[in-house]
Amino acid sequence: xxxxxxxxxxxxPAEATSPGRPAGSVRRRQRLxxxxxxxxFSAPFTVLxxxxxxxxxxxxxxxxxxxxxxxxxxxxxxxxxxxxxxxTRLFSDDxxxxxxxxxxxxxxxxxxxxxxxxxxxxTALNSxxxxxxxxxxxxxxxxxxxxxxxxxxxxxxxxxxEIGLVNNLLRLVGIDGPSWxxxxxxxxxxxxxMAAWRNFGFLMVIFLAGLQAVPADLYEAATLDGATRWxxxxxxxxxxxxPTLLFGGVVTGxxxxxxxxxxxxxxxxxxxxxxxSVSFHIxxxxxxxxxxxxAAASYVLFLAIVALSVVQFRLLGERN
Amino acid sequence: MVAKDTALRTRDRVAKTVLYVVLVLxxxxxxxxxxxxxxxxLKPEREIRQVPPTWWPETFTLDNFRELFSRLDFPLYFLNxxxxxxxxxxxNLLFCSLVGYALAxxxxxxKRVLFLAVLGMLMVPGMVTFVPQFVLVSNMGLTxxxxxxxxxxxxxxxxxxxxxxxxxxxxxxxxEAARVDGAGEYRIFWRVVLPLCRPALxxxxxxxxxxxxxxxxWPLVVATxxxxxxxxxxLALYSVGQNRTDYGxxxxxxxxxxxxVLIVFLxxxxxxxxxxxxxxxx
Numbered sequence: 001x002x003x004x005x006x007x008x009x010x011x012x013p014a015e016a017t018s019p020g021r022p023a024g025s026v027r028r029r030q031r032l033x034x035x036x037x038x039x040x041f042s043a044p045f046t047v048l049x050x051x052x053x054x055x056x057x058x059x060x061x062x063x064x065x066x067x068x069x070x071x072x073x074x075x076x077x078x079x080x081x082x083x084x085x086x087x088t089r090l091f092s093d094d095x096x097x098x099x100x101x102x103x104x105x106x107x108x109x110x111x112x113x114x115x116x117x118x119x120x121x122x123t124a125l126n127s128x129x130x131x132x133x134x135x136x137x138x139x140x141x142x143x144x145x146x147x148x149x150x151x152x153x154x155x156x157x158x159x160x161x162e163i164g165l166v167n168n169l170l171r172l173v174g175i176d177g178p179s180w181x182x183x184x185x186x187x188x189x190x191x192x193x194m195a196a197w198r199n200f201g202f203l204m205v206i207f208l209a210g211l212q213a214v215p216a217d218l219y220e221a222a223t224l225d226g227a228t229r230w231x232x233x234x235x236x237x238x239x240x241x242x243p244t245l246l247f248g249g250v251v252t253g254x255x256x257x258x259x260x261x262x263x264x265x266x267x268x269x270x271x272x273x274x275x276x277s278v279s280f281h282i283x284x285x286x287x288x289x290x291x292x293x294x295a296a297a298s299y300v301l302f303l304a305i306v307a308l309s310v311v312q313f314r315l316l317g318e319r320n
Numbered sequence: 321m322v323a324k325d326t327a328l329r330t331r332d333r334v335a336k337t338v339l340y341v342v343l344v345l346x347x348x349x350x351x352x353x354x355x356x357x358x359x360x361x362l363k364p365e366r367e368i369r370q371v372p373p374t375w376w377p378e379t380f381t382l383d384n385f386r387e388l389f390s391r392l393d394f395p396l397y398f399l400n401x402x403x404x405x406x407x408x409x410x411x412n413l414l415f416c417s418l419v420g421y422a423l424a425x426x427x428x429x430x431k432r433v434l435f436l437a438v439l440g441m442l443m444v445p446g447m448v449t450f451v452p453q454f455v456l457v458s459n460m461g462l463t464x465x466x467x468x469x470x471x472x473x474x475x476x477x478x479x480x481x482x483x484x485x486x487x488x489x490x491x492x493x494x495x496e497a498a499r500v501d502g503a504g505e506y507r508i509f510w511r512v513v514l515p516l517c518r519p520a521l522x523x524x525x526x527x528x529x530x531x532x533x534x535x536x537x538w539p540l541v542v543a544t545x546x547x548x549x550x551x552x553x554x555l556a557l558y559s560v561g562q563n564r565t566d567y568g569x570x571x572x573x574x575x576x577x578x579x580x581v582l583i584v585f586l587x588x589x590x591x592x593x594x595x596x597x598x599x600x601x602x
């Protein structure tokens with residue numbers, strides 16, 4: 001955090017020499033005015049932020065230690081503190097464990113896949129060989145700005161076992177395509193591919209900016225030393241891009257840990273919970289009215305995200 | 321030497337060709353589904369279900385859209401989406417730039433704590449606030465109202481972060497000069513600071529609008545009657561309800577959801593993508 005401007009500026013001479021009044025009182029009044037101005041600018045945001053974000057974050061934590069249910073809302077006295085019960089129950093809840101495994105698989109496979117696609121696209125577009133760069137960039141970015149609900153409609157149709165485009169294409173080469181979203185082994189992989197398809201454009205734009213910031217003379221020096229393209233990529237591009245890659249990895253990881261929309265609109269968590277994610281499980285518990293339990297599960301997810309961010313700061317810190 | 325040069329040039333040409341083939345295939349894989357969606361929405365249901373599928377429509381029809389707009393309430397959902405997205409965007413632009421200015425350029429007690437709270441909020445997953453927000457909004461009697469759809473999204477930590485980072489790059493001299501000229505803090509903000517913020521405001525505006533237009537979990541639980549549905553809610557409910565296999569209807573509905581966003585994006589893409597890139601690198 002850089003210090004605010006004016007912090008180092010000397011006090012205006014008028015303050016010190018102001019006749020008739022003790023300097024301290026003037027300074028105090030000026031400090032008060034500055035505080036009032038600062039808070040006048042901050043107040044509208046702060047009120048909304050406090051009510052609709054900060055308060056819910058605290059409320060969620062408090063709720064997670066109670067047995068609050070939707071039916072208790074009219075009768076708050078019926079709510080009991082239950083300590084860590086919700087948390088211990090989570091770890092004997094088969095569906096929660098199942099959803100955690102699914103979410104982890106989604107992150108562990110999905111993040112590298114998305115990053116590789118994004119890096120490949122960014123490197124290709126940055127290679128200087130390509131014309132129509134803007135066209136490709138816009139095309140690859142298209143799914144990022146599109147509603148997931150609309151994407152789900154299209155993909156469900158594309159993956160339809162009978163009339164879908166994918167299986168019709170496979171039929172052309174003599175393969176009898178599976179029913180992608182109705183197979184317990186294929187549903188989650190299908191969602192992973194779809195998520196990578198949908199999100200790599202965002203990382204591509206970030207990586208492209210990172211690539212353009214790599215000084216050209218590094219490549220010139222490498223070329224003089226006789227390095228091949230691949231060697232340049234390994235020994236110049238990747239190390240220079242490290243902070244950008246880490247940023248991209250963590251942003252994507254945080255997003256993927258919260259997997260919800262894809263299974264919600266594509267598979268409803270099925271078949272047989274094979275695409276149930278932690279967020280989806282929380283949503284279901286909310287739907288059943290188990291507010292305390294849902295809040296506890298959401299805090300476990302929160303912890304996972306914090307842990308991921310801490311790991312990133314460690315990795316970034318190492319470099320400096 | 322000459323032989324080596326030609327060899328290099330041939331290799332370059334091969335590399336270039338491979339690159340183009342891969343990129344074009346990639347573009348087909350990414351944009352293809354959208355093109356196909358648009359074409360299919362103009363086919364009658366019977367042709368959509370045809371095996372093997374047609375690419376170009378054999379029979380053009382606007383029946384799917386006619387049904388959306390006359391039998392179903394899609395014009396209303398469209399207006400709801402637009403109203404909510406517009407107000408959410410205005411709120412974010414105004415409130416986030418105000419506080420962003422204070423955090424970047426003013427000195428006052430509590431500023432550090434406020435900024436740390438904003439940074440912390442960036443890491444909080446949506447599900448943590450989801451349940452209490454719903455309890456709060458229903459206790460305020462705001463379920464199934466526009467206020468209930470809008471209020472929780474009127475400000476966001478990302479917008480504050482973006483505006484503060486941008487405002488820090490504005491030279492203090494400009495602000496100090498206006499102050500010496502006797503301009504009040506609000507005048508300085510409106511006349512000096514905001515005009516300089518145009519690029520950041522554009523990025524934030526587009527991002528917020530898209531986020532709100534595409535948002536569907538919150539309106540799904542808050543809008544309980546059809547007259548408050550937004551487009552994604554209506555489409556999501558149709559696609560899991562009794563219309564789940566009515567592909568003509570669903571695909572044309574998807575076109576209606578995607579088209580406005582697509583137009584906005586294509587017009588502003590240059591600006592927009594640059595904005596995204598700078599948020600990534602800081």
